[in-house]
Amino acid sequence: MLLDALRREAPAEPGPETRLADIPPAPAPARQPAQAASRGIAVTARDLRKSFDGHAVIEGLDLFLPAGGFTAVVGRSGCGKSTLLRLILGLEAPTGGRILLEGPESGPRRSDPPKRIMFQEPRLLPWARVVDNVTVGLSGHGSRAERRERALAALAEVGLSDKAGQWPATLSGGQRQRVALARALVGRPGLLALDEPLGALDALTRIGMQDLIERIWLAQGFTALLVTHDVSEAVALADRILVVEAGRIALDLRVDVPRPRRRGDPDLARLEGRILDHLLGAEPNL
Amino acid sequence: MMRPTPLGRLRDTALPWLLPVVILLGWQAAVSAGLVSNRFMPAPLDVVRAGWEAGRTGELWTNLWVSTLRALSGFAVGGGIGFALGLANGLSRLSERLTDTSVQMVRNVPHLSLIPLVILWFGIGEEAKLFLVALGVFFPIYANTLHGIRSVDPALVEMGRVYGMSRTELFTRVVLPGALPSIFVGLRYALGIMWLTLIVAETISASSGLGYMAMQAREFMLVDVVVLAILIYAALGKLADALTRQLERACLAWNPAYRSA
Known part of the structure; x- marks a missing residue:
């Protein structure tokens, strides 16, 4: 039933995203001195x-x-x-x-x-270790070792390198949300x-x-x-x-x-x- | 929390066995003192002797092997079908609409009431036992698999979808692990029903197996063998339960409720 629902909703995505020529070019983001x-x-x-x-x-x-x-x-x-x-x-x-x-x-x-989203709740998979939760953000990209490496780098970015092998249940609320942030960032979102x-x-x-x-x-x-x-x-x-x-x-x-x-x-x-x-x-x- | 001392750990391990040991000693004492006639209740030592005898002649092992094989094959067939149908009905509304009502109707028929019918169909051969065990095991596995899949957190499924998981990935990484605790509940129920069904079936109609051994012993008034058979059932049930526990600990280590102390 769950997957039925998915199948129904999935096609909603590509529809409205078609490129139009008449959209004005994006102005450069102002006032961001140090921005990449x-x-x-x-x-x-x-x-x-x-x-x-x-x-x-x-x-x-x-x-x-x-x-x-x-x-x-x-x-x-x-x-x-x-x-x-x-x-x-x-x-x-x-x-x-x-x-x-x-x-x-x-x-x-x-x-x-x-495109990535961070929800109000962390929505981590409780049955996957922290690092495996982060690799969820790389679904279908690269080899297993490559994904793991990138996930560890993303965890380092949010300051949770030492928690990579833990279960989400052992983390505090703030740490869980940081794992969710790492998961959102690991795929280099636009x-x-x-x-x-x-x-x-x-x-x-x-x-x-x-x-x-x-x-x-x-x-x-x-x-x-x-x-x-x-x-x-x-x-x-x-x-x-x-x-x-x-x-x-x-x-x-x-x-x-x-x-x-x-x-x-x-x-x-x-x-x-x-x-x-x-x-x-x-x-x-x- | 205090660190458990070796003595404390010993006490924790020994405590659950205290009651059975006291009962056994009391029982032996009552029979030895002549308070209970050993025509109705053999002393524990008589049961041990009967077990030794049956083990020596090989009769015990043959029957145990036959029963185990029946139990496991019935479990594999019924559990396999129950698991597959539970998955199908959990994942597809069409499949659920098509089959769930019928399954629920059949579920309310006590499967042991089918024994006369099953004997008419299959005689007292292996098929009869296999059929009954499979039928008994099917329902708990089916119902708990279905319930497990339905109760997977939809927020996690949405997350998986946003993060671009394929349908296969969504199933293996989100839906199945989420349903696993419930599936294990079904597994434990099913193991209990598996032994129960088999023993009843073997007691009523069989020419080998533990149930048959107990019935034969009754004909010859060998109370000690009857009691031996009953004790073996208890041990087998405990063994199945312990194995499931180990499996749960391995598979559900992420869940604080299942983590070993």
Whole structure:
């Protein structure tokens, strides 16, 4: 039954991804002094619609995410931000409109870098050792030894080299989420979607993870899309923040604060206040 | 936690055996003192002697071998079919719609009630025993395999899909390992049913095997052999259970609930 469901949903992916010539070229990601040459995927959504059982969740949304940018999507729960992310990843088929993903300079049919997602829960395979969980991110690539080597390198990147042979059950919540990050990064993604990946972590672990994600993003230059309801997390990490309300983009803000950003920076605090005011003011019932 | 001392470890190993040993000693004492007639209940030493005798003539080994072979072949056939059908119905809705209702109906028939029918069909040959054991083993394996596959975390399946696993990979890396704990539960139930079915079948209609040996002994009032047969059943059941435990520990080492202390 499970596999039946897979078979049904699988074809949803390649459909909306066809290349169109009329999409404007991606502007270079601004204000990233130390960023590596971008190998990110640019995302364009045109008049995107999605409804579940006749109930519209996304209503005519237009969006352009430049390659290599770090965009955060914030909004109240139920505003459609997670659905937006799942549509971009191809986990759901849109009811209307289209989504275009464009790889970096993909000239003569180079295989595009993969899109990866980090979920709110780590979703590690409990029956696979940490290193084998990371090789899941390399499904169908290279020899066994090669995959293992790359997985160990990715684990080193998130600072978990010494846990490679352990079972996931023996790790702490933060460590598990770092393994999930290594799994997402090991395939060198062009687009990394983060669906509230730090929501279940304690405050200090969260800050550590935010720094880790920022550092890796700067080094690898993938396009990052972070969905969160934590506005301070959004302003700390993103160079652009989209506030989603009732299935549309209500606010599109640039975060012009240089990196590395200091926690408690007044500019960030002002921006956070503005977004929170907007979110709180947007609810007429309050 | 305190490190177990050698003495503590010995105590932990010995403790489960304390009760059986005390019962055996009490039993021997009761029979030796004449409190119990050994026409109804032989003393443990008589049973040991009967075992020695049966082992010396080779009768015991022949019967044990015949019974084990029957049990295992019935288990392989019934368990194999149950496992395959459980997988099919767990993975394909069509297959489930087609067969599950029928299987559930048949499941509610006590399989031992088919003995008269089976004797009519197969006589008292090997096929009758094989059929009954296979039928008895089929249901627990089927039901637990199906349940195991259904209860695999859909979040992990989605993860596997996003990470580009092929259908085969998804099955071998996510679905099957996820279903394994439940499949093992089915395996242990099935092993119990396997012995039970075989003994009943051999007791009622057979010309060899442990059940037959016990029935023959009853005809000649050899109570010690009857008790010997019963004790062998207990030992075989315990052996099967211990083997499954070892297998579980090896296969489910990732699960804290199964990790050996």
